Amino acid sequence: MERVTDDPRVAEAAAREGIKSFVSAPLISEGGVNGVLVVANRTERRFSRADAEFLRAMGGQLGMAIQNAILFERAERKNRELAALVTAGKAVTSSLNLDDVLSKSLDAVIEIAHVDATEVWLLEGQELALKCQRGVCREAFAERVRFPIGEGFPGIVAQTQTPMLVHNLASDPRLVRKRLVQVGFQTFCALPLRYQDRLVGVMAVAAFSPDALDRPGDVRLLEAIGERISVAIVNAELHGQVQDAATLHERERIAREMHDGMAQLLGYINTQSMAVKRLLANEQMADAHAELTKMEEITRDLYADVREGILGLRTAARANEGLLPALREYVQHYTDMSHVAVALRVSPDAEGMRPAPSVEIQLMRIIQEALTNVRKHARATSADVQFERLGSRMRVTIADNGQGFDTARSTALGWPRFGIQTMRERAESVGGTLSIETEHGRGTRVVVDLPVLQQEAIGQTS
Numbered sequence: 001m002e003r004v005t006d007d008p009r010v011a012e013a014a015a016r017e018g019i020k021s022f023v024s025a026p027l028i029s030e031g032g033v034n035g036v037l038v039v040a041n042r043t044e045r046r047f048s049r050a051d052a053e054f055l056r057a058m059g060g061q062l063g064m065a066i067q068n069a070i071l072f073e074r075a076e077r078k079n080r081e082l083a084a085l086v087t088a089g090k091a092v093t094s095s096l097n098l099d100d101v102l103s104k105s106l107d108a109v110i111e112i113a114h115v116d117a118t119e120v121w122l123l124e125g126q127e128l129a130l131k132c133q134r135g136v137c138r139e140a141f142a143e144r145v146r147f148p149i150g151e152g153f154p155g156i157v158a159q160t161q162t163p164m165l166v167h168n169l170a171s172d173p174r175l176v177r178k179r180l181v182q183v184g185f186q187t188f189c190a191l192p193l194r195y196q197d198r199l200v201g202v203m204a205v206a207a208f209s210p211d212a213l214d215r216p217g218d219v220r221l222l223e224a225i226g227e228r229i230s231v232a233i234v235n236a237e238l239h240g241q242v243q244d245a246a247t248l249h250e251r252e253r254i255a256r257e258m259h260d261g262m263a264q265l266l267g268y269i270n271t272q273s274m275a276v277k278r279l280l281a282n283e284q285m286a287d288a289h290a291e292l293t294k295m296e297e298i299t300r301d302l303y304a305d306v307r308e309g310i311l312g313l314r315t316a317a318r319a320n321e322g323l324l325p326a327l328r329e330y331v332q333h334y335t336d337m338s339h340v341a342v343a344l345r346v347s348p349d350a351e352g353m354r355p356a357p358s359v360e361i362q363l364m365r366i367i368q369e370a371l372t373n374v375r376k377h378a379r380a381t382s383a384d385v386q387f388e389r390l391g392s393r394m395r396v397t398i399a400d401n402g403q404g405f406d407t408a409r410s411t412a413l414g415w416p417r418f419g420i421q422t423m424r425e426r427a428e429s430v431g432g433t434l435s436i437e438t439e440h441g442r443g444t445r446v447v448v449d450l451p452v453l454q455q456e457a458i459g460q461t462s
């Protein structure tokens, strides 16, 4: 346009800027227009066809560049979202302990979503219970720790099972926890946590800025993280159930073992008493004396077994506090009772290994049986319990400096022997192996190899 005053559509604006002439070209890419290039002059000027062609070509180039930038920006956002999901995914699979998983995941959410605080509510019957809160202003969130379905933002989301996002928290009549506004939160977003079709809880995030979470895809990203958190919640639930089942199973087994062992011994004492009575009636004093001495030994052994059994049960009950602390205490009591000095050694590379709880239970019982054998049969003065790392497995060796034995003959006459066989079965039941190295006069080594699940410290309590 050589004289802008000729065109009423632009004349006024051009006059304000002092523009006399201009040429414009669309910015085109892939057939779409994503802008306009304008070249304006404060003098009157004739634009040639070549000028127009040049600008059209420029417009094409710029259009492409803009399109690329938009695509790049989109790809970048996708990358950020993927990275966020990976971070959240890592947090979610880092452990089977729910508190652990939730705090790590919620910390990741704060970082990823640029919010200031976040919380997770779990569904308990017809109510939501606050399970985990991370970020700032804890006390404001804890103003309420339970919501019936339908009340407050978490309760409403649990009812509608759809996300909600508000940027003007202060003026929202549905807000129950007024402290959130008092401490300055303006944006609040809550979304349902679902596993398959089941509601498991609600995740919420809050931010001081009224502009938080207003980019496209922000809420969708939170939902994607929420899906992973839901899986973690369900996993932790299942894991808890499995552990409960393992504990019950173990209790039943102990009860059966005790019953069988006791029943055998009491039966033995009963028949022996009758035999002794008969000997006394026949005035076979020396034989009666010999039988009574045998009984005395056996009852003394039984007494030691029962004490050790009770100690073992107490230790098993404490095993969820961590294998090593429980084992240390066991070894201490065992040394007091048996007068065999036991040293517990953990090699540095084994420090970071943590077997699954089911493996820990079996390992604990294997160590106990091996040490019981040391007390009963080895005539040892000392023993070692050693933890080592063997690639991705853990090796535990229980070694004594006693008399050793002939493994081929250990199943010889007398009482039925269950100890070694049960130890082996225990190891195999959790994917491990057990072997015994022994020689007369050279002590005994019970070697257990076990799989390890998590790379955490065996000594740590979770």
Ligand SMILES: Nc1ncnc2c1ncn2[C@@H]1O[C@H](COP(=O)(O)OP(=O)(O)OP(=O)(O)O)[C@@H](O)[C@H]1O
Residues within 6 Å of the ligand: 373, 374, 376, 377, 378, 379, 400, 402, 403, 404, 405, 410, 411, 416, 417, 418, 419, 420, 421, 444
């Ligand atoms: N550390 C050890 N030192 C010397 N002998 C051992 C040792 N461990 C086991 N034995 C021998 O192996 C045998 C079998 O052990 P096992 O634990 O299977 O049975 P038990 O201890 O005799 O009976 P149970 O464990 O059923 O009460 C023992 O009777 C003993 O002779």
Ligand SMILES: [Mg+2]
Residues within 6 Å of the ligand: 369, 372, 373, 418, 419, 420
């Ligand atoms: Mg035994």
